[in-house]
Amino acid sequence: MEIQGGSNYLQAVQQIKTAILRSRYAAAALANKELLKLYFGIGQYVSFHSRNKNWGKGAIDSISNLLQQELHGLRGFSASNIKNMRAFYEEWEFMLPFLIDEKAPFFQFSEEELNRQIPSAELKNSNRQLPTGELENEFVAMFLKNGFTHHCTILSYAKNIEERIFYIQKTATEFWNNTTLKHHLKSDLYQRQGKLAHNFQTTLSENSFRQKALMAFKDEMLLDFINIEDADEEPNERVLENAIVQNIKKFIMALGSEFSFIGNQHRLIIEDEEYFIDLLFYNRKIQSLVAIELKKGKFKAEYVGKMNLYLSALDEMVKQPHENPSIGIILCKEKNNKIVEFAFRDTSKPMGVVTYKAYNDLPEAYKNILPDTEALKGLL
Structure with a gap:
């Protein structure tokens, strides 16, 4: 049976479908951005307390186990992944202004603590190699499009800042999944x-x-x-x-x-x-x-x-x-x-x-x- 006004309905379906998919993509992108900021904040917190020996040996394992008890079914917070968050923060410490809202940070640090977290000379040198001006804004947008798994993979294989920037840009613009990213890292595309x-x-x-x-x-x-x-x-x-x-x-x-x-x-x-x-x-x-x-x-x-x-x-x-x-x-x-x-x-x-x-x-x-x-x- 032919539906009256069928062609108009099909056009409406396509328009609504496009709007739904666009909204889903925007929601996913926003969720990814917030997750990255959360992991960066947790990484900062864990880095400070573990590196300054405020916590004892095995603290991260204990914290991971206790988190599972507090939040049943919680995923992504194994001890190894928390250590990945710490590495994520420590390797991208100079991205702090773009990933942590000063007015509403995830974790509060005293003035003394903040002074003790000044980036090392090596990180300061890396900071000078980042894009500037409009290019800086473009890079930050691409950085936030990459999932945390992608970031961990890039940090594992790429050891200098130029190479990491290259793979972040490639992954964001060419929509590589993690398997494709690993392939290009192993074949040394950069x-x-x-x-x-x-x-x-x-x-x-x-x-x-x-x-x-x-x-x-x-x-x-x-x-x-x-x-x-x-x-x-x-x-x-x-x-x-x-x-x-x-x-x-x-x-x-x-x-x-x-x-x-x-x-x-x-x-x-x-x-x-x-x-x-x-x-x-x-x-x-x-x-x-x-x-x-x-x-x-x-x-x-x-x-x-x-x-x-x-x-x-x-x-x-x-x-x-x-x-x-x-x-x-x-x-x-x-x-x-x-x-x-x-x-x-x-x-x-x-x-x-x-x-x-x-x-x-x-x-x-x-x-x-x-x-x-x-x-x-x-x-x-």
Whole structure:
């Protein structure tokens, strides 16, 4: 039965749905902000009393147990998490003006106590490295968007202030969950971002697009889902491609943000001859097609000519008028930067060389984090 005025009702439903979701998001963001402030305040309180030896040994464990008795069903206040709150405060002590309301603090400290909590010289130096002015306000907003678990993860892996700011901004703007954040921390995205071996300087004339393109790629990818049984065996291109396609979500996570998978063995017909691009993606942020060629072993100069052909064909036959030039990425096990530089010197199409590490290349400490194949079978 057709509902009278159905189209109008559907429009109303969409409008109301949007309002509900917006309200939920605002409520969640506000709740997260208040939780961060609470944890920071508790961290300040615990830091003062535990570091100044006002409490005896095992005090935090006792306090955690007593809290459970006072507030049945209370979650998030285990002894280890209270220690995380203390670390959260101590590492971000210079954020005090933004996280604690002086007129209504969670905990009252005497004048003497406050004087004893002056930040150390090291923290003062860190404070000078924070963004200032409008950028400071933007950073504070991003800081408060991150959940406490994200903050703990960042503090565990990132040891300097610039690196922490980078991951806080990335997590807030690209909506990383904690698993994605850990992946980028382990693959050292901060150090690798923008360090791609490339020819963008000579092939991309628009500076803003060139900078965005450079930041879209890393110089090395961690493909820990590729596990070759024989550690000495080098996987051929088809084995590598199949492993990537079967784990395409993980590959996109390793590749970066805003990538959409178009397909593998993408067919191009040029003058009745067939050519196949190993992997074809589209990046929404830079609005470019991205062709990826998979190569085993070390980078070779002859790979560049074929990629140049693919990019010319994509730009003429596939690229839409509003899109930016197609970009090529040669993904291989090793590269010699000087050979890459000479190979790219007189090319006309934008491309770069990215190396990868598979599971077998990981240090033993990282391998042990993941269950082996037999263990996975047991779990499944």
